Amino acid sequence: MIDVIEAARTAGVEWLSLYAFSTENWQRPGNEVDFLMRLVRRVVRKHAPLLYARGIRCRFLGVADPRIPPALAQDFADLMTLTSTNRRMTLTVAFDHGGRRDIVEAARSLIRSGVPADAVDERHFAAHLPFPDTPDVDLVIRTSGEQRISNFMLWQVAYAEWIFPPVLWPDFRAPHFLECLHTYQQRSRRFGGVTPKANGEPHQ
Amino acid sequence: MSDTGSSHFSHTGHFSQAGHSGHTGSGATDRAATDRTTADHAATVQPAPLFGPGSQFHRLFNDPRWALGIVRATVLEAAHPQVGAALTDNSTFVAHPWRRLRNTLVSLQRMFGADDHVRQREAARLNRLHERLSGTDAQNRPYDAMDPQVRAWVVATLFESAVTMYRLSGQPLEQSAMEQLYTEFQAFLAALGVEDGHLPPTLKEFWQYYDHTVETELENTEALRIILYKLFDHLPAPPLLSGLPTVWAAGRALAGPVIGTVTVASLPEPFRRRAGLPEVPGAQTLMQSAYVAAGLARYLPEGWIETEALTDLLYLSPDSDDPRAATIAALHGRMKRAGALFRLVTPFPVQPDPAPGSERQRSAEEFFDAVLDQTGDGHLDWPDLAAMARELSSRLDLDEPEETRLYNAYAEWWKELQSALDTDGDGRVSKEEYAAAVPSLAGPALIRVAEVLFEATDKNGDQQIDADEYRTLFRTAFHRTLTGTDETYSRSAFVKDFLSFMSGRRHSTAYDPLLAQA
Numbered sequence: 001m002i003d004v005i006e007a008a009r010t011a012g013v014e015w016l017s018l019y020a021f022s023t024e025n026w027q028r029p030g031n032e033v034d035f036l037m038r039l040v041r042r043v044v045r046k047h048a049p050l051l052y053a054r055g056i057r058c059r060f061l062g063v064a065d066p067r068i069p070p071a072l073a074q075d076f077a078d079l080m081t082l083t084s085t086n087r088r089m090t091l092t093v094a095f096d097h098g099g100r101r102d103i104v105e106a107a108r109s110l111i112r113s114g115v116p117a118d119a120v121d122e123r124h125f126a127a128h129l130p131f132p133d134t135p136d137v138d139l140v141i142r143t144s145g146e147q148r149i150s151n152f153m154l155w156q157v158a159y160a161e162w163i164f165p166p167v168l169w170p171d172f173r174a175p176h177f178l179e180c181l182h183t184y185q186q187r188s189r190r191f192g193g194v195t196p197k198a199n200g201e202p203h204q
Numbered sequence: 205m206s207d208t209g210s211s212h213f214s215h216t217g218h219f220s221q222a223g224h225s226g227h228t229g230s231g232a233t234d235r236a237a238t239d240r241t242t243a244d245h246a247a248t249v250q251p252a253p254l255f256g257p258g259s260q261f262h263r264l265f266n267d268p269r270w271a272l273g274i275v276r277a278t279v280l281e282a283a284h285p286q287v288g289a290a291l292t293d294n295s296t297f298v299a300h301p302w303r304r305l306r307n308t309l310v311s312l313q314r315m316f317g318a319d320d321h322v323r324q325r326e327a328a329r330l331n332r333l334h335e336r337l338s339g340t341d342a343q344n345r346p347y348d349a350m351d352p353q354v355r356a357w358v359v360a361t362l363f364e365s366a367v368t369m370y371r372l373s374g375q376p377l378e379q380s381a382m383e384q385l386y387t388e389f390q391a392f393l394a395a396l397g398v399e400d401g402h403l404p405p406t407l408k409e410f411w412q413y414y415d416h417t418v419e420t421e422l423e424n425t426e427a428l429r430i431i432l433y434k435l436f437d438h439l440p441a442p443p444l445l446s447g448l449p450t451v452w453a454a455g456r457a458l459a460g461p462v463i464g465t466v467t468v469a470s471l472p473e474p475f476r477r478r479a480g481l482p483e484v485p486g487a488q489t490l491m492q493s494a495y496v497a498a499g500l501a502r503y504l505p506e507g508w509i510e511t512e513a514l515t516d517l518l519y520l521s522p523d524s525d526d527p528r529a530a531t532i533a534a535l536h537g538r539m540k541r542a543g544a545l546f547r548l549v550t551p552f553p554v555q556p557d558p559a560p561g562s563e564r565q566r567s568a569e570e571f572f573d574a575v576l577d578q579t580g581d582g583h584l585d586w587p588d589l590a591a592m593a594r595e596l597s598s599r600l601d602l603d604e605p606e607e608t609r610l611y612n613a614y615a616e617w618w619k620e621l622q623s624a625l626d627t628d629g630d631g632r633v634s635k636e637e638y639a640a641a642v643p644s645l646a647g648p649a650l651i652r653v654a655e656v657l658f659e660a661t662d663k664n665g666d667q668q669i670d671a672d673e674y675r676t677l678f679r680t681a682f683h684r685t686l687t688g689t690d691e692t693y694s695r696s697a698f699v700k701d702f703l704s705f706m707s708g709r710r711h712s713t714a715y716d717p718l719l720a721q722a
Binding site (some may be wrong): 081 | 540547636
């Protein structure tokens with residue numbers, strides 16, 4: 001994983017998101033979930049100093065379920081605090097994340113803010129999503145040969161390009177990532193022929 | 205006594221405003237500056253002013269050794285049975301040492317400043333405060349913080365510790381300087397309204413009085429043991445370092461016993477013997493090295509050690525919107541990040557699992573320790589609530605009769621609490637009793653406290669707390685805590701917020717720094 005992060009940073013990617021655990025993953029067997037939690041905790045602690053030193057801002061998208069062990073939640077909070085002033089790259093780890101839940105949360109927040117229905121547009125709505133500064137996603141790499149969205153950042157992937165390398169995630173390394181980037185560069189992005197937006201330009 | 209007791213901290217505090225003539229050596233220009241200042245305050249005696257710039261006190265300000273001297277003086281005060289009993293019963297220095305230190309520094313700034321009016325007002329406030337501190341100790345002996353003998357002893361320990369401080373670091377005071385310093389301390393006692401005759405008239409007689417008191421009156425009191433063996437080992441982190449609990453604890457584990465040992469070694473030998481204090485091999489050398497080393501800090505570049513600046517650091521909580529707090533907030537941000545990194549890189553077992561559950565509301569036990577038990581003795585009784593009233597009065601700088609109204613409201617609340625919570629009838633409320641009966645906390649008497657506090661805060665009596673009034677109480681502007689854009693704070697909103705803090709145990713950016721911060 002750190003290999004891919006390094007490759008992305010070196011290639012000039014400023015926004016990288018990883019899907020670590022979905023809201024549906026809780027349905028997996030208990031011991032598998034426990035193992036995953038311990039693994040994530042070990043990874044976070046192992047790489048924290050390096051992420052900090054590389055100027056990477058880390059944040060965790062989701063992380064709302066009370067089943068998340070408190071020690072892990074503390075590590076997440078610590079890593080976010082530690083790297084909060086970094087700006088070279090933003091690494092978003094989607095953990096206990098669900099794209100639909102984010103949209104529901106945004107709707108709730110919008111209603112609570114008392115905006116009249118007619119005043120709501122896409123830009124307005126997006127401002128209520130978690131981490132509203134996150135730009136639209138340009139490229140999604142779905143490994144392991146699977147070809148589905150799996151409830152990942154639904155709002156932000158509206159015009160993303162998709163690549164489906166057959167390699168399994170544990171084997172996915174820097175060369176694979178660069179290959180995907182290269183493929184992406186060959187794609188012609190038209191955004192439905194509506195707005196010729198530059199890559200990575202945020203919503204606003 | 206508590207306030208004068210530790211007040212001593214602060215001789216340093218004041219003088220920093222005046223400049224550094226004591227340290228810079230540029231005597232001529234400093235003298236000129238001092239003369240100009242003195243001319244502005246015609247009341248000051250020309251040749252040797254007793255207060256303000258130009259006094260012997262001046263040499264103490266910003267002297268790092270003075271910190272050691274003050275700890276020593278506090279221990280000698282606490283060894284006096286009456287002072288010790290008053291400290292044990294009433295002082296907040298165990299649970300809220302930094303707040304206590306801030307208050308002391310400010311008080312001494314006022315007492316030793318050049319402005320006579322400020323001094324008189326502060327003396328009156330201190331006297332009112334001490335009038336409320338009396339009772340009986342564990343052996344049923346009465347104590348009274350207004351007893352002139354007691355107050356004289358407090359001043360005596362300060363003077364003697366200043367003299368000893370110079371002596372132990374190898375630069376004893378000259379006789380004339382020592383006499384001048386003694387005169388100034390006598391004037392301090394007089395400014396507090398203690399009539400002549402409680403401190404001996406001459407320095408020669410002072411030493412007899414001092415030795416006699418040490419040999420016959422001092423005891424191994426509970427307050428003494430708390431200061432020597434508990435305070436420094438359990439000192440909570442100051443607000444600024446609160447993001448680094450583990451680092452603070454590690455540093456304290458090393459420094460705590462050293463401070464205790466150094467202080468014990470500097471106490472008069474007859475007293476050490478009688479109180480049964482330990483003789484640690486090498487302690488004398490360690491103690492003298494500490495004084496000499498602290499003395500060397502005088503050679504640091506000017507401005508590195510300024511008590512005034514340190515006081516400011518103690519004052520500012522990082523959440524404040526004071527312009528100076530921006531730096532502090534940045535520093536605090538760095539501290540928080542350092543704390544986060546520290547937790548992430550330390551091995552797993554060191555990290556205790558944070559309590560699961562809501563962040564906004566604390567458990568009854570936490571609230572008891574952080575807010576209610578102001579004296580840190582593990583029980584809730586009248587001195588705890590009196591300490592809250594004292595803190596609020598100082599913040600609001602209350603005069604009579606508002607001060608008494610606030611104390612009375614707290615006294616009523618104490619009666620209410622006692623009758624509702626003290627189930628075993630021992631006259632005080634234990635943590636368990638409190639936790640078992642939390643809901644009954646918001647009785648009419650607590651609401652009355654909120655209302656009296658509102659009225660005291662609303663200085664201009666327009667039934668609204670405006671931004672300035674709010675800042676006086678909470679030291680921050682109110683847009684941070686109040687929702688909406690209202691320019692003022694109404695009585696009902698104030699009462700509601702106070703109750704949600706006191707009885708709902710909600711965290712509050714306004715009240716936490718005021719009552720819970722160390």
